[in-house]
Amino acid sequence: MFKIISKKILAPNVKQIQVIAPEISKRVKAGQFIILRINELGERIPLTVASTDINQGSITLIFQEIGKTTSALGTLNVEDSILDIVGPLGHPTDMKKLGTVAAIGGGVGVAEILPVAKAYRDAGNKVIGIIGARNKELVILENEMQQACDELHITTDDGSYKRKGFVSDVLNEIIKKGEQINLVYAIGPVPMMKVISNLTQPQNIETIVSLNPIMVDGTGMCGACRVTVGGKTLFACVDGPEFNGHQVDWDELTKRLNMFKDKEKVSLDKFNHKCKCKS
Numbered sequence: 078m079f080k081i082i083s084k085k086i087l088a089p090n091v092k093q094i095q096v097i098a099p100e101i102s103k104r105v106k107a108g109q110f111i112i113l114r115i116n117e118l119g120e121r122i123p124l125t126v127a128s129t130d131i132n133q134g135s136i137t138l139i140f141q142e143i144g145k146t147t148s149a150l151g152t153l154n155v156e157d158s159i160l161d162i163v164g165p166l167g168h169p170t171d172m173k174k175l176g177t178v179a180a181i182g183g184g185v186g187v188a189e190i191l192p193v194a195k196a197y198r199d200a201g202n203k204v205i206g207i208i209g210a211r212n213k214e215l216v217i218l219e220n221e222m223q224q225a226c227d228e229l230h231i232t233t234d235d236g237s238y239k240r241k242g243f244v245s246d247v248l249n250e251i252i253k254k255g256e257q258i259n260l261v262y263a264i265g266p267v268p269m270m271k272v273i274s275n276l277t278q279p280q281n282i283e284t285i286v287s288l289n290p291i292m293v294d295g296t297g298m299c300g301a302c303r304v305t306v307g308g309k310t311l312f313a314c315v316d317g318p319e320f321n322g323h324q325v326d327w328d329e330l331t332k333r334l335n336m337f338k339d340k341e342k343v344s345l346d347k348f349n350h351k352c353k354c355k356s
Contacts, residue, residue, distance in 0.1 A: 099134030183265025
């Protein structure tokens, strides 16, 4: 059992929990993730570790309530426990001094780009952070990203905060100004990562994306998280979760992510109905 020791609401339907998991906190590195199961009847879901506190033996998880399991996770409070947490899983980010790194996060993907931005800066790189959200309410971890980056750009789709537009608009402007970018690292919604990859490919800028396809066991045995990269079938859990954005089959990934949308809706509706009956 893994006890929750703190909980925060970062934005509408976006929550942060700190969980006691000493063995994971000692080993997890930027780019890796865990898989958790709330209880015996729960499904397994992957979440990126946003930060750790080794002295306290804790890990911080940030998630958006979009399905049954994340909604159920959001109902847990301090002193409640999560049944299973397995990790760290996946390959850590290959950290080295490259020059200038553009660290791009969209929506709740900002929680995932934060440890990556910190690690690249610690490795001696100049880090340009670019984060975006649909509106001001959904902008998360601004102060933390400000500290992790040499410069930070913020966009909102509706222009309700900072600059109106998309993260790709900012990146495009930076490239056109002649800034030498040695690496782009993007995490967020699939359409965003696809646009970023299409933007950087003609410029021959190395681009890494972190993928979060449907995942079950996290050890490469079930094959649920398969993705096509460079014409080869790979598993996000053991071969990733980071891949060359220029080689990802984005259309296939989008189709696979939508495979169970109808069943996910039914499951969420049943959960919400059950919660209303209890209240």
